[in-house]
Amino acid sequence: MPAKKHPSLVMLVTPLCILLALTTPVRSSAQQQDEDRRQRPKLIEFDAPGAATVSSPVCAPFCGTVAYDNNDLGVVVGFYTDSNIVPHGFLRTPNGHITSFDAPGAGLGYGLNQGTAAYAINDLGVIAGQFQDPSYLYHGFVRYPDGSFTTFDAPGAGTSASQGTFAFDVNLQGTTAGIYIDGSNVYHGFVRSRARDHDCYSASRCPDNHFTSFDPTGSVFTYVCEETCLLSDGTVAGFYSDSSNISHGFVRQPDGTITEFDAPGAGTGAFQGTTAASINAQGEIAGYFVDSSNVLHGFLRDRNGSFTTFDDPNAGTGTYQGTVAYSINLEGATTGVYLDSSNIGHGFQRSPDGKFTNFDAPDASPVYIGTRPSTNNLEGVVTGWWADGQDLNHGFVWIPGGFLP
Numbered sequence: 001m002p003a004k005k006h007p008s009l010v011m012l013v014t015p016l017c018i019l020l021a022l023t024t025p026v027r028s029s030a031q032q033q034d035e036d037r038r039q040r041p042k043l044i045e046f047d048a049p050g051a052a053t054v055s056s057p058v059c060a061p062f063c064g065t066v067a068y069d070n071n072d073l074g075v076v077v078g079f080y081t082d083s084n085i086v087p088h089g090f091l092r093t094p095n096g097h098i099t100s101f102d103a104p105g106a107g108l109g110y111g112l113n114q115g116t117a118a119y120a121i122n123d124l125g126v127i128a129g130q131f132q133d134p135s136y137l138y139h140g141f142v143r144y145p146d147g148s149f150t151t152f153d154a155p156g157a158g159t160s161a162s163q164g165t166f167a168f169d170v171n172l173q174g175t176t177a178g179i180y181i182d183g184s185n186v187y188h189g190f191v192r193s194r195a196r197d198h199d200c201y202s203a204s205r206c207p208d209n210h211f212t213s214f215d216p217t218g219s220v221f222t223y224v225c226e227e228t229c230l231l232s233d234g235t236v237a238g239f240y241s242d243s244s245n246i247s248h249g250f251v252r253q254p255d256g257t258i259t260e261f262d263a264p265g266a267g268t269g270a271f272q273g274t275t276a277a278s279i280n281a282q283g284e285i286a287g288y289f290v291d292s293s294n295v296l297h298g299f300l301r302d303r304n305g306s307f308t309t310f311d312d313p314n315a316g317t318g319t320y321q322g323t324v325a326y327s328i329n330l331e332g333a334t335t336g337v338y339l340d341s342s343n344i345g346h347g348f349q350r351s352p353d354g355k356f357t358n359f360d361a362p363d364a365s366p367v368y369i370g371t372r373p374s375t376n377n378l379e380g381v382v383t384g385w386w387a388d389g390q391d392l393n394h395g396f397v398w399i400p401g402g403f404l405p
Contacts, residue, residue, distance in 0.1 A: 001146065001339065002084055006030045006207055007133050007258055014355030017152070018207065018208050022040070023050075023092050025290075026076070032240065036155075036240040039401055040401050041359060041398065041399060041400050041401045042399050043356070043359055043360075043361055043362065043396055043397070043398045044096075044396060044397045044398075045121065045361055045363065045394055045395070045396050046065070046082035046092065046096065046098070046394065046395045046396065047064070047065045047364070047394050048065045048088075048090045048092075048098050048398070049098060049100065049103075049396065050080065050082050050088070050100060050386030051064055051065045051081065051082065051243050052064055052080075052081050052082055052083050052085070052393070053083070054083075054147075054390060054392065055390045055392040056081075056085055056392045057088060058085045058111065058113055059081050059085050059087075059113055060376070060391050061226075061269075061368070061369060061387065061391060061393070062081070062393065063081050063391070063392050063393060064080060064081060064385075064387075064392040064393035064397040065080040065090075065136065065393055065396055066078045066079055066080065066262055066373050066393050066395065067077065067320050067374060067383045067384055067385050067390075067395035067397075068117075068118065068119050068120070068226065068227055068383075069118075069119060069120045069121055069227040069228070069374065069375045069383070070111065070121075070225045070375055070376075070377050070381060070382075070397070071121045071122060071125075071377060071378045071385075072109060072123050072136050072378040072395075073094070073123060073378070074093075074094035074377065074379075075087065075091060075092065075093055075094065075121055075125065075379060076091070076092040076121075076383045076395065076397065077090065077091050077092070077118040077119070077120070077121045077127050077129075077131075078090060078117075078118060078383075078385075078395060079116065079117040079118055080117075080345075080392070081113075081115075082310075082373070083114070084110045084111060084389075085111050085113050085167070086107075086108050086109070086110075086112065086113070086114060087113070087114070087115035087117055088101065088102055088115055088116055088155060089101045089103070089116040089117060089118035089127070089129055089143070090118065091118070091121070091127065091185065092395070094160040098395070101116065101118075101143065101147070102115065102116045102131070102133035103116045103129070103141040103143070103149055103151060103399060104149055104151060105131065105133050105139065105151060105388075106131035106132065106133065106277065106405070107131075107132055107133050107134040107136070109134060110171045112134075112135065112136075113132075114132040114133065114136065115131065115132060116129065116130075116131040117129050117131070118129055118142075118143070119166075119168045119169070119227055120167075120170050120226070120227045120228070121166065121170070121171050122170050122171060122172050124145065124172060124395075125142070125144075125145035126142060126144055126145065126168060126170050127142065127143040127170070128140070128142055128167040128170035128176045128177065128178070129141055129167055130144070130164075130166040130167055130178075132164075133150075135161060135303045136161035137159060137160070137161065137162075137163060137164045138157075138162070138163065138164030138166055138181070139151050139152070139153055139164055139165055139295065140152050140165040140166060140167035140176065140178060140192070141150065141167060141204065141237040142155070142167065142170065142174070142176060144215070151166045151207055151334065152167075152192065153180075154178075154180035154188075154190045154192070154211050154213065155211055155213070156180065156182050156188065156213060157180040157181065157182065158180075158181055158182050158183040158184075159183065160170075161182065162181070162185075163181040163182070163183065164180065164181060165178065165179075165180045165190075165369070166178045166179050166180070167192070167227070168224055168226040168227065168229065169226070169228070169229050169230035169236075171226065171230050171232045172229060173189060173230050173232060175193045175223050175230065175234060176191075176204045177189070177190065177191045177192070177221065177230040177231070178190060178192075178224055179223055179363065179379040180213075180222055184298070186220065186221070187221045187222050187268065187333060188213050188214070188215055188222050188267075189213070189214050189215065189222045189223070189228075189236065189252070190211055190212065190213050190224075190327075190354060191211070191212045191214075191234060191236060192209065192210065192211050192212075192254075193210045193234070212328055213253060214256070214258065215240070216240045216248070216250045216258050216260050217258075217260070218242045218243070219240035219241065219242065220240075220241055220242065220243055220404045221240060221241040221285065221396045222238065222240045223239055223240065223300045224236055224237075224238040225237055225238045225239065225275075225276055225278065225287075227278070227327070227374065227375050228278040228279065228280075228327050228328070228375055229277075229278060230279075230281055231279060231281060232281070233254050233306055234254035235251065235252065235253055235254060235279065235283070236251070236252045237249070237250070237251050237252075237278070237279040237285050238250055238276055239274065239275045239276050239287070239385075240260075241273075242262060244270060245270040245271055246268060246269070246270065246271075246272060247271075247272070247274055247275055247290075248260050248261065248265075248273055248274055248275040248276065248303070249261045249263070249274045249276035249285065249287060249318055250276065251276070251283075251285060251346060255383065261274065261276075261301060261305070261358065262274045262289075263289040263297075263301070263307055263309060264307055264309060265289065265291050265297065265309060266289040266290065266291065267290050267291045267292040267293075267294070268292070269287075269291070270294065272289075272290040272291070273289065274287065274288075274289045275287050275288055275289065275334075276297075276301075276327060276404060277324075277326045277327065278325070278326060278328045278334075278375075279328070280316065280328045280329060280330050281330055282303065282330065282332070282379070283302075283303055284300060284301065284302055284303065284328055284332060285300070285301040285328070286298070286299070286300055286301075286325040286326070286327065286328035286334045287299055287301075288322075288323065288324040288325055290320075290334070291311075293319070293323060294319045294320055294338065295318070295319070295322045296315075296321065296322030296323055296324050297309050297310070297322055298310045298311065298312075298323040298324065298334065298336060298350070299325065300324035300325075300328070300332075300334065310323065310325075310349075310350065310354065311323045311338075312338035312348050312356055312358070312360070313356060314338060314340060314346070314358060315338040315340065316338075316339055316341035316342075316343070317339045317341075318341060318343075318383075319341070319366055319376075320331070320343075321339040321340065321341065321343060322338065323336065323338045323339075323348075324336045324337050324338070324339075325338075325375075326352075326373060326374055326375070327346060327373070327375040327376050328376075329378055329380065330354035330378050331352060331378065331380070333349055333350065333352060333376060333380050334348075334349070334350045334376070335347070335348065335349045335373045335374075335375070335376040335382045336348060336373055337372050337373060338369075339357075339361055341364075344366055344367075344369075344370040345358070345369050345370035345371055346358055346360050346370055346371055346374050346399075347359045347360060347371045347372070347373045347382065347384065347398065348373075349373075349376060349380060349400065357400065358381075359398050360386075361386035361396050363386070363388060363394075364387065364388070365386075365387050365388050365389045365391075368387040368388075368389070368391045369386070369387040369391075369393075370386065370387065370400050371384070371386045371396070372384050372386065372387075373398070379400075381397060381398065381399055381400070382397070382398040382400075383395070383396065383397050383398075384396060
């Protein structure tokens with residue numbers, strides 16, 4: 001039997017309820033609709049000004065606008081190809097303003113597919129990437145918030161066409177990491193540090209150029225993963241291939257110690273194995289593996305070495321279908337792509353408790369790559385690209401529900 005209310009409590013509560021009802025402002029339908037829109041996930045499509053409007057066999061499947069990385073402030077970087085099939089770097093602010101840039105020395109010849117590509121941006125606005133010169137040689141670069149550049153080449157990088165240096169990652173200290181291709185076309189990892197007694201806001205204040213090259217034991221192809229694979233302490237993640245063309249993940253500590261690993265269930269045949277794709281400040285690594293049936297699966301590796309494997313519920317189970325995790329943020333949310341039974345890509349974000357949210361760019365083609373996320377920032381905002389019916393790429397920003405843009 002419910003307890004009886006004391007008459008004095010009834011008298012006290014009832015006028016208070018009436019008062020609140022009288023003093024609470026009534027929301028207009030427009031205000032309510034605006035709040036509802038802010039609570040729902042949304043995907044913003046964009047193109048860099050000057051981006052090509054048609055695809056070309058010369059640059060496909062990377063024609064158009066490709067967004068690679070977003071920092072915790074919502075700034076996006078990537079590259080776009082123009083109508084002359086020349087790539088240019090770009091920076092997009094949260095309000096949609098896009099700035100184009102070219103690294104000094106980048107080739108800009110008609111139809112040559114040279115130019116500049118930005119891969120990563122830190123929370124201070126420092127950008128890392130690569131450019132290809134008129135001789136088709138690759139060089140690394142760092143672009144600072146004031147628009148100045150530092151360009152560099154890793155010692156040991158080859159000097160012939162399609163060889164050279166690629167800067168894929170940059171941390172808050174201005175340290176960069178990436179790969180270089182030597183004179184025998186072999187890939188190696190590197191970390192490039194900067195002077196500790198300088199604030200890294202412009203080229204003139206970041207004079208250090210100290211390189212450390214590395215390869216895991218048994219590697220014939222070392223690859224530092226892109227965008228989100230370098231921590232503030234200098235820890236680097238990536239993958240390598242052995243002489244049997246089997247992939248293995250690795251994490252390299254600042255003291256040079258390299259730990260190799262394989263996800264449970266990873267195949268041991270050629271072009272199977274484990275690919276590490278991202279590391280967060282907690283030391284958690286996200287990536288994917290190819291099993292013995294050539295099906296793709298996502299994984300999380302804790303810093304203690306334990307694994308969690310996962311599959312998007314809508315992923316296909318055929319050859320080279322499945323789930324691919326590309327990025328993990330500080331909260332442990334992962335983003336990536338799942339390939340359905342028709343081999344079309346769709347975006348996903350997986351929460352730390354294992355819940356999947358799927359999304360697609362509204363105009364993505366049901367024939368080509370579909371929707372391809374790249375990174376997710378601290379707020380869970382995802383950036384990446386999608387392909388239209390011409391196999392032409394366009395950038396996107398996906399904002400999860402409840403996030404105020």
